Amino acid sequence: MKGAAMFYSRDKVEQLRQRYPEGTRICLDSMENDPRPIPSGTKGTVITVDDAGQLFMKWDNGCSLSLIPGEDRFHVIQPEENLSEEMQETENPSEELEMHMSM
Numbered sequence: 001m002k003g004a005a006m007f008y009s010r011d012k013v014e015q016l017r018q019r020y021p022e023g024t025r026i027c028l029d030s031m032e033n034d035p036r037p038i039p040s041g042t043k044g045t046v047i048t049v050d051d052a053g054q055l056f057m058k059w060d061n062g063c064s065l066s067l068i069p070g071e072d073r074f075h076v077i078q079p080e081e082n083l084s085e086e087m088q089e090t091e092n093p094s095e096e097l098e099m100h101m102s103m
Contacts, residue, residue, distance in 0.1 A: 008053035016069060017049045020076070026057065029073035031065075038065050043077060 008016070020026075024046040031037035038044075044059035055067040067074055 013049065013051060013053045016053050016055070020046045020049055020055055022046060022048060025077040025079075026055070026067065026074050027077050028067070029075060031067075031072045033071055034065065036065075038063055 026044050026046060028038050028040055028042045028044070030040050038059055038061070042059055042061055042063075044057045044063075047056040047058055049055055050066075053069060055069065056064070057067055058064060
């Protein structure tokens with residue numbers, strides 16, 4: 001039965017909720033079965049997982065289209081990735097400051 005895979009058992013939905021809790025950062029790899037897909041590479045934040053197992057998202061580009069695990073391709077952005085991006089932005093100014101202070 002086509003489309004039945006979009007609806008999960010209560011146990012599977014609970015697993016999805018534990019795997020993707022509110023606030024989880026996601027990067028979309030591809031969304032091929034939507035007439036107006038979110039562009040690949042777009043990042044967003046999980047708002048909640050509904051009873052059908054869809055991830056309600058707040059995308060960084062302002063969209064709110066949900067993800068369907070098993071149909072859409074995406075990956076979790078690890079907190080270290082976010083931290084390393086922030087560190088790259090702040091490391092250079094502090095290195096310059098240290099150089100000036102040692103002179």
